[in-house]
Amino acid sequence: MLILxxxxxxxxxxxxxxxxxxxxxxxxxLTKVRRPLLDALIRMCAKEPRVALRNLALSDRQVGExxxxxxxxxxxxxxxxxxxxxxxxxxxxxxxxxxxxRSRANERVLIASALFGAIRPEDLIPAYRLSASSRVPGxxxxxxxxxxxxGLALETRADGRVVLDLRSSDYAALAQVPSSLAERTVIGKVxxxxxGRKIAVSHFNKATKGYLTRELLRxxxxxxxxxxxxxxxxxxxxEVNLLEPSKVDAPWTLxxxxxxx
Numbered sequence: 001m002l003i004l005x006x007x008x009x010x011x012x013x014x015x016x017x018x019x020x021x022x023x024x025x026x027x028x029x030l031t032k033v034r035r036p037l038l039d040a041l042i043r044m045c046a047k048e049p050r051v052a053l054r055n056l057a058l059s060d061r062q063v064g065e066x067x068x069x070x071x072x073x074x075x076x077x078x079x080x081x082x083x084x085x086x087x088x089x090x091x092x093x094x095x096x097x098x099x100x101x102r103s104r105a106n107e108r109v110l111i112a113s114a115l116f117g118a119i120r121p122e123d124l125i126p127a128y129r130l131s132a133s134s135r136v137p138g139x140x141x142x143x144x145x146x147x148x149x150x151g152l153a154l155e156t157r158a159d160g161r162v163v164l165d166l167r168s169s170d171y172a173a174l175a176q177v178p179s180s181l182a183e184r185t186v187i188g189k190v191x192x193x194x195x196g197r198k199i200a201v202s203h204f205n206k207a208t209k210g211y212l213t214r215e216l217l218r219x220x221x222x223x224x225x226x227x228x229x230x231x232x233x234x235x236x237x238x239e240v241n242l243l244e245p246s247k248v249d250a251p252w253t254l255x256x257x258x259x260x261x
Contacts, residue, residue: 001108001161001162001163001164001216001222001223001229002108002109002110002157002158002161002162002163002164003108003109003110003163003164003166003213003216004109004110004112004118004154004163004164004165004166004167004172004177005088005109005110005111005112005166005167005209005213006088006111006112006166006167006168006171006209007084007111007112007113007114007171008084008085008086008088008089009086009129009131010084010085010086011083011084011085011127011128011129012078012082012083012085012127013068013075013076013126013127014076014077014078014082014083014126014127015076016076017076017077017078017124018076018077018124019073019074019075019076019077020072020073020075020077020124020125020126021124022034022035022038024123024124025116025119025120025123025124025125026110026116026117026118026119026120026123026153026157027117027118027153027156027157029149029153030116030117030118030149030150030153032149033117033145033146033149033150034115034116034117036139037115037136037139037142037145038072038073038115040136040137040138040139041069041072041115041128041130041136042069042070042072042073043137043138044136044137045066045067045069045070046070048137049063049066049067051137052066052069053066055134055135055136055137056129056130056131056134057131057133057134058129065129066129068127068128068129069128069129069130072126072128075126075127076126077124077125077126078124078125079121079122079123079124080111080119080120080121080122080123080124080125081094081095081105081111081121081122082095083125083126083127084111086206087203087206087207087210088206088207088209088210089210090207090210091206091207091208091209091210091211091214091261092210092211092213092214093210093214094121094214094217097214097217097218098218100220101217101218102121102217104217104220105121105122105217106120106121106122108216108217109121109213109217110154110157112132112167112171112172112174113125114130114131114132114134114142114171114174115128115130117146117149117150117153117174117175118150118153118154118175131170132170132171132173132174133170142174143173143174146174146175147174147175147176148175150174150175151175151176151177151178152178154175154177154178154181155177155178155180155181158177158181158184160184161184161222162184162185162186162223162224162225162226162228162229163177163181163184163185163186164186164188164216164229164254165177165185165186165187165188165251166188166209166212166213177251179249182245182249182250182251183245184225184226185251185252186226186229186230186242186251186252186253186254187251187252187253187254188209188212188254188256189253189254189255189256190204190205190208190209190256190257190258191255191256191257191258192204192257192258193239193257198255199258204258204259204260205258207258207259207260207261208256208257208258208259211259211261212233212236212238212256212259215236215237215238216232216233216236218236219232219235219236226242226252226254227242229254230242230254233254233256237259238256238257238259239256239257240254240255240256240257241254241255242254242255243255
């Protein structure tokens, strides 16, 4: 099983730790994309802070985020699961899981990132500011930049496994799961049965994704099909509804009733 998660825009800055080493992150072959993007981001923030505020969708009061970006290469790093904060990662709370579950997380989970493409929970990264909708001078488009190399990396990582895609739409757009994996790819959608609507962005959307991932990591079982994944979610206490693909080469959809932990 491979679980794809969105990142958090809010991040913690570690007091100490090693410096960033791009080649030690998930899929070292993505270094050829990460390095020029990182350099362009630093250059924008150092030379054009007002442009950076606008392109990163920050207010004047958040200028510290721009200044922090200028020192990414010198900043201390910590595991990505500790850097990302917010509702989803609070619900996931990897640090409180048993050791075996934490080990499974590094094998089963990838966190989307506009700067790094995708990273494992234990990959060492610094705090940074760049979202999927950001613009960086010298970079044509984050979506176009990541689409092919990240898509290939995801295909390689999936390697016959069921893929549960819990990314938000903007991060999923960076690189869709290849159609070659469609028959075993499941797009997770958090729903509220009281309204019958998908929850696009909300506290419970993010929290439910965190709680579900946490419970799936507790189990050593490995689902081999979308049906067995749905059964595994139900066994973990979640109400789900698995919908078959609407067309050939399209993924499955898993409606997940919002969960309160």
